[in-house]
Amino acid sequence: MEDDPLSLVLFSGTDDRLNAAAVLAAGAAALGRPVHIFLQYWALDAFRAHHVDMPHGFAPEAGPEGAAKIAALNAAGAASWADTLRAAKDIGAVDIQACTLSMDMLGLEPGQLDPLVDGVEGVTAFYSTAGSGQILFI
Amino acid sequence: MEDDPLSLVLFSGTDDRLNAAAVLAAGAAALGRPVHIFLQYWALDAFRAHHVDMPHGFAPEAGPEGAAKIAALNAAGAASWADTLRAAKDIGAVDIQACTLSMDMLGLEPGQLDPLVDGVEGVTAFYSTAGSGQILFI
Amino acid sequence: MEDDPLSLVLFSGTDDRLNAAAVLAAGAAALGRPVHIFLQYWALDAFRAHHVDMPHGFAPEAGPEGAAKIAALNAAGAASWADTLRAAKDIGAVDIQACTLSMDMLGLEPGQLDPLVDGVEGVTAFYSTAGSGQILFI
Numbered sequence: 001m002e003d004d005p006l007s008l009v010l011f012s013g014t015d016d017r018l019n020a021a022a023v024l025a026a027g028a029a030a031l032g033r034p035v036h037i038f039l040q041y042w043a044l045d046a047f048r049a050h051h052v053d054m055p056h057g058f059a060p061e062a063g064p065e066g067a068a069k070i071a072a073l074n075a076a077g078a079a080s081w082a083d084t085l086r087a088a089k090d091i092g093a094v095d096i097q098a099c100t101l102s103m104d105m106l107g108l109e110p111g112q113l114d115p116l117v118d119g120v121e122g123v124t125a126f127y128s129t130a131g132s133g134q135i136l137f138i
Numbered sequence: 139m140e141d142d143p144l145s146l147v148l149f150s151g152t153d154d155r156l157n158a159a160a161v162l163a164a165g166a167a168a169l170g171r172p173v174h175i176f177l178q179y180w181a182l183d184a185f186r187a188h189h190v191d192m193p194h195g196f197a198p199e200a201g202p203e204g205a206a207k208i209a210a211l212n213a214a215g216a217a218s219w220a221d222t223l224r225a226a227k228d229i230g231a232v233d234i235q236a237c238t239l240s241m242d243m244l245g246l247e248p249g250q251l252d253p254l255v256d257g258v259e260g261v262t263a264f265y266s267t268a269g270s271g272q273i274l275f276i
Numbered sequence: 277m278e279d280d281p282l283s284l285v286l287f288s289g290t291d292d293r294l295n296a297a298a299v300l301a302a303g304a305a306a307l308g309r310p311v312h313i314f315l316q317y318w319a320l321d322a323f324r325a326h327h328v329d330m331p332h333g334f335a336p337e338a339g340p341e342g343a344a345k346i347a348a349l350n351a352a353g354a355a356s357w358a359d360t361l362r363a364a365k366d367i368g369a370v371d372i373q374a375c376t377l378s379m380d381m382l383g384l385e386p387g388q389l390d391p392l393v394d395g396v397e398g399v400t401a402f403y404s405t406a407g408s409g410q411i412l413f414i
Contacts, residue, residue, distance in 0.1 A: 004408050009274070011158050014199050020287050020316050023377060024413075027399030040158050042199050060198050060336050061290050061318050073381055101161060105211055123165030130272075132142050134406075136285070136413040137162075137274040147412070149296050152337050178296050180337050198336050239299060243349055261303030268410075270280050275300075275412040 005034040007130035009137045013042030015081065016058045016070065021138045022084035029092025037096040038126045039117065043138075044102045052082040052114045085116055095129075097121040143172040145268040147275045151180030153219065154196045154208065159276045160222035167230025175234040176264045177255065181276075182240045190220040190252045223254055233267075235259045281310040283406040285413045289318030291357065292334045292346065297414045298360035305368025313372040314402045315393065319414075320378045328358040328390045361392055371405075373397045 006028040010021055025035045039047055046056050058067050074080065079087070088094045098113060100122045110120055144166040148159055163173045177185055184194050196205050212218065217225070226232045236251060238260045248258055282304040286297055301311045315323055322332050334343050350356065355363070364370045374389060376398045386396055 009158075009162070011155065011276075012197070012199065016317055017287065020285075020413075023316075023375075023399055024285070027403060031400060031403060033403075040161075041154055042197065042204065045204070057199060059288070059318065061288065061333060066318065066321070069382060078381075099161075105216075106207060123161055124169060127165060127169060127171075132272070134408070134411050135272050135274055136411055137158075137276050138287075138413050147296075147300070149293065149414075150335070150337065178299075179292055180335065180342065183342070195337060237299075244345060261299055262307060265303060265307060265309075270410070273410050273412055275296075275414050 003033070005036055005129070005131060005133040007036040007038065007126070007133060007135045009038045009040060009126075009135065010043035011040050012059075012138060013044075013046035013056050014058050015056045016062060017138055018043065018046060018056065018081040019084070022081035022088070024136065025094060026084050026088035029088040029094050032092065034093040035088070035095070036126075036129050037094065038099055038121070039096065040099045040102045041105070044098050044108070045106055047096070047098070047114050047117050048108065049112055049114050052116060053080065082114075082116065089116070097126065099123065099126070141171070143174055143267070143269060143271040145174040145176065145264070145271060145273045147176045147178060147273065148181035149178050150197075150276060151182075151184035151194050152196050153194045154200060154204075155276055156181065156184060156194070156219040157222070160219035160226070162274065163232060164222050164226035167226040167232050170230065172231040173226070173233070174264075174267050175232065176237055176259075177234065178237045178240045179243070182236050182246070183244055185234070185236070185252050185255050186246065187250055187252050190254060191218065220252075220254065227254070235264065237261065237264070279309070281312055281405070281407060281409040283312040283314065283402070283409060283411040285314045285316060285411065286319035287316050288414060289320075289322035289332050290334050291332045292338060293414055294319065294322060294332070294357040295360070298357035298364070300412065301370060302360050302364035305364040305370050308368065310369040311364070311371070312402075312405050313370065314375055314397075315372065316375045316378045317381070320374050320384070321382055323372075323374070323390050323393050324384065325388055325390050328392060329356065358390075358392065365392070373402065375399065375402070
């Protein structure tokens with residue numbers, strides 16, 4: 001399983017989904033698997049420079065109670081999704097690419113993205129790297 | 139990779155998620171891969187006849203700013219998700235099936251679906267076509 | 277295909293998404309495939325003891341009309357997602373595991389979970405069981 005790449009298409013930009021994605025990415029990287037992340041829409045928006053460490057809200061179903069639980073964890077020093085992804089990059093091969101079409105939609109230039117993002121690519125390049133490995137849409 | 143089928147289970151019926159799904163489907167079709175789409179719940183609702191070209195809203199996290207960006211793109215002539223799927227069907231093998239159980243839930247008959255939809259099938263038939271290929275839930 | 281495991285990462289805890297997940301799990305179990313479910317965040321919250329048979333709301337896009345359709349089906353005796361999962365466990369190999377990190381986040385102990393949940397595991401154990409089989413994030 002060590003050489004099996006894992007690809008994640010991130011669509012959602014709320015902190016709860018991004019945290020779930022970061023945990024799945026970090027777990028695979030810790031197992032020695034290459035991890036390939038493709039940022040679309042609101043997830044890409046969350047990876048803008050100076051935005052990754054800001055709060056991005058939660059899925060509506062979190063409700064005030066769920067939001068309060070996560071806020072309490074963060075106040076107690078729990079790692080943010082950006083921290084988790086930075087740590088995953090330190091221990092493994094985690095490549096983060098912005099989707100060309102979503103860059104256009106949001107009117108973004110590569111220089112406006114956080115350093116966590118390694119480049120910009122189209123959907124064909126995404127599939128090429130993903131090969132026949134697992135792909136999750138988050 | 140050309141012969142690897144790609145299967146998409148579409149659950150959500152908002153225009154942003156459907157557009158992300160259409161881009162992933164069209165990219166795979168352009169690579170010569172068979173694409174198999176299974177419509178459940180609110181995605182199926184969006185494929186009703188005379189509904190595919192109507193606005194279906196966005197994920198709540200889009201906010202007014204995100205919605206305005208997409209509306210501006212559409213006003214500038216960007217392809218809708220239905221347009222993208224029509225084009226993908228012209229260039230590749232894209233088969234769109236409605237989930238039997240979701241048809242029942244929404245009280246729909248096959249004649250009430252948009253011509254983009256090729257048929258109705260159960261979950262067992264879905265798995266049979268998907269084989270051991272990639273499946274994304276969107 | 278009979279021996280191909282299917283893995284589902286459940287993140288969302290609304291009744292519509294959980295029902296879609298239960299239908300996909302039950303269909304795979306009926307085909308003789310081992311099914312492995314990993315509960316994170318709001319999905320884990322929905323599997324607390326005495327909570328699985330309570331209403332958990334719908335995705336915001338359901339709207340009042342969608343919610344009314346599902347409520348009418350339930351009143352007419354349609355199986356809930358918990359019923360569907362119980363039946364899937366009776367006919368096949370369906371293993372449901374809570375994510376360690378989400379247990380901590382929600383402040384839950386194993387004894388506070390519904391009997392549908394078979395245990396608690398970390399993301400590394402999840403990947404080990406999933407192998408190179410299909411994984412869906414719901």
